Amino acid sequence: MSWKTIDDMDFNGKVALVRVDINVPVEAGRVTDATRIEKIVPTVKAIQEKGGKVVLLAHFGRPKGQVVPEMSLRVTLPALEAALGQKVSFAEDCIGGPAKKAVAAMAPGDVLLLENTRFHAGEEKNDPAMAASLAALGQVYVNDAFSAAHRAHASTEGIAHLMASCAGRLMEAELKALDAALGDPMRPVVAVVGGAKVSTKLDLLGNLVEKVNHLVIGGGMANTFLVAQGIEVGASLAERDMADTARAILAKAEEANCAIHLPTDVVVAREFKAGAANQTVAAGACPADAMILDAGPATVTAIADVFTACRTLIWNGPLGAFEIEPFDAATNAAAAKAAELTKAGHLTSVAGGGDTVAALNKAGVAGDFSYISTAGGAFLEWMEGKTLPGVAALG
Numbered sequence: 435m436s437w438k439t440i441d442d443m444d445f446n447g448k449v450a451l452v453r454v455d456i457n458v459p460v461e462a463g464r465v466t467d468a469t470r471i472e473k474i475v476p477t478v479k480a481i482q483e484k485g486g487k488v489v490l491l492a493h494f495g496r497p498k499g500q501v502v503p504e505m506s507l508r509v510t511l512p513a514l515e516a517a518l519g520q521k522v523s524f525a526e527d528c529i530g531g532p533a534k535k536a537v538a539a540m541a542p543g544d545v546l547l548l549e550n551t552r553f554h555a556g557e558e559k560n561d562p563a564m565a566a567s568l569a570a571l572g573q574v575y576v577n578d579a580f581s582a583a584h585r586a587h588a589s590t591e592g593i594a595h596l597m598a599s600c601a602g603r604l605m606e607a608e609l610k611a612l613d614a615a616l617g618d619p620m621r622p623v624v625a626v627v628g629g630a631k632v633s634t635k636l637d638l639l640g641n642l643v644e645k646v647n648h649l650v651i652g653g654g655m656a657n658t659f660l661v662a663q664g665i666e667v668g669a670s671l672a673e674r675d676m677a678d679t680a681r682a683i684l685a686k687a688e689e690a691n692c693a694i695h696l697p698t699d700v701v702v703a704r705e706f707k708a709g710a711a712n713q714t715v716a717a718g719a720c721p722a723d724a725m726i727l728d729a730g731p732a733t734v735t736a737i738a739d740v741f742t743a744c745r746t747l748i749w750n751g752p753l754g755a756f757e758i759e760p761f762d763a764a765t766n767a768a769a770a771k772a773a774e775l776t777k778a779g780h781l782t783s784v785a786g787g788g789d790t791v792a793a794l795n796k797a798g799v800a801g802d803f804s805y806i807s808t809a810g811g812a813f814l815e816w817m818e819g820k821t822l823p824g825v826a827a828l829g
């Protein structure tokens with residue numbers, strides 16, 4: 435893995451085409467979480483300090499090659515201007531006349547946002563003509579969109595082959611953190627994988643058991659593993675047709691010397707709702723009409739011991755139904771332990787994936803992890819051991 439950074443490039447008087455991921459949540463015409471916007475500020479400032487003009491390329495939603503007014507990037511302008519502390523101009527189209535005109539009007543230090551790249555079908559098709567139209571707007575390409583790097587699109591992949599290219603500051607930080615967690619980590623390494631289904635995380639589990647020393651499995655997918663071992667889980671969410679697959683993963687783990695940690699005690703309830711009456715039972719003692727909604731305290735203690743024995747933690751997915759109390763208890767307690775060990779300098783902790791970040795924010799400890807990725811799908815594909823096209827194109 436080798437790529438250039440902003441430090442290696444000349445931006446003086448040049449137009450930098452900066453691919454960012456500002457695919458942020460919006461409600462009633464307002465950005466409700468500006469995290470992704472705030473994260474691009476160091477890249478923009480660094481280019482400005484080197485005398486460059488900053489043209490932001492981004493997608494927003496999934497308009498599928500059509501102009502969909504509700505998916506205009508214009509809605510992000512106030513949040514962008516607030517984050518950058520300066521005026522940001524806007525062009526109605528990311529290629530052609532409007533884009534060229536807006537770029538021609540720029541002075542060094544200016545920032546211009548181009549309209550949603552996905553308004554053109556050529557973006558997702560990685561059409562060479564689309565990539566060439568984008569590339570024609572500037573002299574240097576900077577990819578700062580790790581969270582969109584799993585897409586081989588014109589603005590994330592094609593364009594990188596057409597001009598001098600480098601990684602932005604956020605891309606650099608993501609790649610460094612991920613390398614410290616799975617590429618060349620301090621051992622032992624523990625991975626926590628939770629969430630509802632085994633079927634969506636098969637490749638991920640298969641890759642992890644070969645790379646980590648301990649794998650903690652939580653959430654609904656743990657039930658599937660319990661079933662695969664002949665343990666009944668009552669009315670719990672479980673993919674019974676995935677039992678063979680789960681057994682194959684267990685066998686692969688054993689061969690690779692990866693210790694799998696499943697819940698030994700569980701919190702069960704008869705209703706999936708906040709405050710539902712619940713009890714803690716042994717993993718094999720879920721009543722036939724009850725559902726497992728969280729891992730129990732003995733399991734949490736065992737997880738804390740594994741964390742303490744490890745030097746690196748990589749986390750994707752909650753351990754229980756964290757959105758409804760009190761079934762967030764195991765996730766909160768394990769997250770708090772990880773945060774404590776990280777603060778003590780004992781553990782490098784990296785987390786990513788949509789639900790994971792929400793769960794850690796809810797636990798109030800996200801700020802104490804070594805690194806929280808802004809990526810959802812890209813983080814998962816990276817955990818699966820896949821090469822991300824947007825990253826590969828920078829190499």
Ligand code: 3PG
Pocket residue numbers: 455457495496581582585809810811812
């Ligand atoms: C995301 O929000 O995960 C990224 O921006 C990628 O979006 P996509 O899943 O629509 O490609």
Ligand code: MG
Pocket residue numbers: 810811
């Ligand atoms: Mg996505």
